Amino acid sequence: MDLTEDKTEQLRKIYADNKFVNYLDMKIEEVTSGYAKMSMYVDYEKHTNLHRALHGGGLISLADTAMGIACVSTGKKVVTLAMTTNFISVIEAGETAIATAKIIHQGRRTIVAEGIVENLEGKLIGKLQATFFVIGEISLD
Numbered sequence: 001m002d003l004t005e006d007k008t009e010q011l012r013k014i015y016a017d018n019k020f021v022n023y024l025d026m027k028i029e030e031v032t033s034g035y036a037k038m039s040m041y042v043d044y045e046k047h048t049n050l051h052r053a054l055h056g057g058g059l060i061s062l063a064d065t066a067m068g069i070a071c072v073s074t075g076k077k078v079v080t081l082a083m084t085t086n087f088i089s090v091i092e093a094g095e096t097a098i099a100t101a102k103i104i105h106q107g108r109r110t111i112v113a114e115g116i117v118e119n120l121e122g123k124l125i126g127k128l129q130a131t132f133f134v135i136g137e138i139s140l141d
Helices: 008-015 019-023 056-072
Strands: 026-032 035-041 076-087 096-106 110-118 124-137
Touching: 008 026, 008 056, 026 056, 035 056, 056 076, 056 096, 056 110, 056 124, 076 110
Parallel strands: none
Antiparallel strands: 026 035, 035 096, 076 124, 096 110, 110 124
């Protein structure tokens, strides 16, 4: 399989009925095998903490979803086993968070991915790494 094959529309269809992704207004921007890019406009009413900045749980949700999509792009159905997060900076309401994720190890039973969250100007907001457990196969046809 061509690793640069665009899988964006396939993954948008798969995730179209994901209630959590839709509730948080996450958007799939780009997907190739082992890579995903997502965006989320930081809505004051939905995503912020007491400081009008993106809540840590929102940042983790966006990055976890992007890393999960990177895994799914390889045809594997996964669940998150563990994740580490480094909160580097803040992103405020009214800005857009961009998460990019790539697989750094793919085994038969586990996949390890890393993700970063930035603002539109490329300012680093968070850096994450997660281990996913492979629970099956998923058709990308």
